[in-house]
Amino acid sequence: MREILLLKLGEIVLKGLNRGMFEQRLVKNLYWRLREVGEFEIYCLQSTIYVEPKSEDVDMDAAVDAVSRVFGIVSICRAAECEKDMDIILQTAKEFLYDRLEAASTFKVDAKRADKKFPLKSPQIMIEIGSALHDAHPHLKVDVEKPELRVKIEVRDHKAYVHANPIPGAGGMPVGINGKAALLLSGGIDSPVAGYMIAKRGVSLHGIHFFSYPYTSERAKKKVLELAEKLTKYNGRLRVSMVPFTQIQEAIRDHCREDMFTLIMRRFMMRISERVARMNDCRALITGESLGQVASQTMEAMGVTGAVCTLPVLRPVVGMDKEEIVVIARKIDTFETSIQPYEDCCTVFTPKHPKTKPRLYDVEAEEKKLPVDELVEEAIAAIEVITLD
Ligand code: ATP
Ligand code: MG
Numbered sequence: 001m002r003e004i005l006l007l008k009l010g011e012i013v014l015k016g017l018n019r020g021m022f023e024q025r026l027v028k029n030l031y032w033r034l035r036e037v038g039e040f041e042i043y044c045l046q047s048t049i050y051v052e053p054k055s056e057d058v059d060m061d062a063a064v065d066a067v068s069r070v071f072g073i074v075s076i077c078r079a080a081e082c083e084k085d086m087d088i089i090l091q092t093a094k095e096f097l098y099d100r101l102e103a104a105s106t107f108k109v110d111a112k113r114a115d116k117k118f119p120l121k122s123p124q125i126m127i128e129i130g131s132a133l134h135d136a137h138p139h140l141k142v143d144v145e146k147p148e149l150r151v152k153i154e155v156r157d158h159k160a161y162v163h164a165n166p167i168p169g170a171g172g173m174p175v176g177i178n179g180k181a182a183l184l185l186s187g188g189i190d191s192p193v194a195g196y197m198i199a200k201r202g203v204s205l206h207g208i209h210f211f212s213y214p215y216t217s218e219r220a221k222k223k224v225l226e227l228a229e230k231l232t233k234y235n236g237r238l239r240v241s242m243v244p245f246t247q248i249q250e251a252i253r254d255h256c257r258e259d260m261f262t263l264i265m266r267r268f269m270m271r272i273s274e275r276v277a278r279m280n281d282c283r284a285l286i287t288g289e290s291l292g293q294v295a296s297q298t299m300e301a302m303g304v305t306g307a308v309c310t311l312p313v314l315r316p317v318v319g320m321d322k323e324e325i326v327v328i329a330r331k332i333d334t335f336e337t338s339i340q341p342y343e344d345c346c347t348v349f350t351p352k353h354p355k356t357k358p359r360l361y362d363v364e365a366e367e368k369k370l371p372v373d374e375l376v377e378e379a380i381a382a383i384e385v386i387t388l389d
Contacts, residue, residue, distance in 0.1 A: 001092055003060050005051035005067060006077040006154075006161060010171065023049070025174040026072045032236055033070055037062045046114060046156070049073070052081075064167065069233045071200050072177075073169030077152070079161040084118060086125075089153060090132050093162045097151060100164060101133060106143035109133065111153040118155045125153055173202030175236055180204045181284040181314065182277035184269065185240065186344045187223045190288030190317055192231055192334040193325050197316035198286050199235040206280045207231075207240035208273050212249050212345040220342035229388050230334050237389040241276050244382045245269075245345050248375050255369045258351045262296045263358055264367055265346075266305040271376055274309040276383070284312045290325065291318050295354035304358045 009026070023044040030042050030051065038058035042051050051067065053060065060078065067076055080096035082088050101107065111125035120128070133151065134140055154161040183195040185207045195205050209224045225240065232238050248268050256264055273285050289297045296305070306313050317325050329335035 001096060002053070002056075002081045003096075004053065004079055004081050004161075005060075005063065006079050006163065007049040007051065007067065007073045007169065008075045008077070008166070009047055009049070009072060010074050010173070022072065022174060022177060025177050026070070029070055029072070029174050029176070029236060030067065033066050034063060037066055066233075067169075068167065069170050070174075071170050071172035071202065071234065072174035074171060075166035075169050077161075077163040077166045079154075079163035081159050081161055084115065084155055084160045086120065086128060089125075089155075089160050089162065090129055092160075093129060093133060093151065093153070094136055096162055097133075097149075097164055100149055101137045101140065104140065104147075104149035106141045106147045107133070107149040107151060108142060108144050108147035109151045109153065112155070114154065114156045125155070129153055170200070170234070172200035175199055175202060175234075176204045178202035180206060180280070180282045181286050182206045182208055182273055182280065182282040183286045184273055184288075185209050185224060185228060186288070186346065187220055187227065187338065187340075187342055188288065188344060189322075189329050189335065189338040190290060190293075190325055191286075192227045192288075192332070192338065193328045194286050194288040194314075194316050195231055196234055196328065196332050196334075198314055199231070203284075205231065205235050205238055205286070206277070206282055207238055208243060208276050209240055210243045210245040210269055210272075210345050212246045212348050213244070215246065215249070215348040216343050216345050220344065223337060223340055223342050225386060225388065226337050227334050228386075230332065230337065232388050234332065237387065239280070240386045240388065241280075242384045242386060243272055243276070243379055245379065248379060249345065249348060251370055251375060253349045256366050259353055259355045260358065260363055260366050261349055261351045262346070262354050263301060263304055263363055264370075266296055266301075267308045267363070267367065268372075268376065268379075270305055270313075271308045271372075272379055274311055275376070275380055277311055282311070284314050285309065286314045286316070288317055288325075289315045290320060290322070293322070295356045298356050300357045300359075301355075304360050304363050307360055 039054040080092050082092040109126045109130040111122040113122045151164045183205045185191050
């Protein structure tokens, strides 16, 4: 008896998309994400993806763990594969589900016969397997509405499969199917969540981080890379452009009005990010901004900072409360890293009374005091790219 995984895809999502492309991409992503767990054969048949270990010593718990973070999958069935023979199917069900049948108090058997040449029809398979399992575990009650254990027998073209109670998948669409976007990644709670949410919509990410050495430390940089590493569990490979920002911040501090410091700084971030995005084939920028969270995240401030770029700026957490963002941060395991107390360049030289309702005209006038293009070019020339996977 071999244990394999049967993965079910998001059906509704498939309607408007090219199904073949969706499936191919998902298979490719799965190969990549399982490469460290072991060797697998992965293929798609009749809207189900088969993940079959090539050897017996593969850790299937680790495989399930990795697969549960791959977008595009609605549910994961840990299934036992067997020959298409009723005695063998029954024996497989008895062995493979023994502990779970013992632990449950109610159950039900469903059967699906994809191979129409199989001599028994689905209802007959259900009745035969159901009553035999009942005989073997007499404490069980049948509950057709809400069984604790929903046993499923699938008779497909090549083999039969036995599984019960699928595990929820990560949902969403396969990463890469909807292009790539650039994630402005700080060390905070919000931006990793924003990246996760857009990746879930089938978008691969390119990270951009601004650091201001020596105002921000080497440790703060490491923290950001640790967050990026955690995102790779969902997003796959992630490249992060590390942008030195000290010179720009010092120039703003030395020449511009204090109450506009943050706004002008953020406009520089957006300009540089747009350039990095275009160099890396990205079609949008992503930030972790949330409406009204801080002075630079009012509608007026977002208008002023967004005015320097032409790519769309995606702000998936814009309407969420901090508590809602934290729930996701915990789920994707970035929260504990995000709350480590290392400074971000946004907290260097922050004004005491930042403008909350800036006017674009005033900010542009203030910015004219700086050699904007030159500063942008210098920062871009000094970018270091780090690859995480
Ligand atoms: P986060 O929790 O993600 O740090 P925040 O609440 O601290 O967000 P801000 O510091 O104002 O908010 O930043 C808003 C957004 O700007 C961040 O979510 C991120 O997308 C971007 N950003 C801020 N600092 C940096 C940085 N050093 N490098 C890259 N992007 C940044
Ligand atoms: Mg921040």
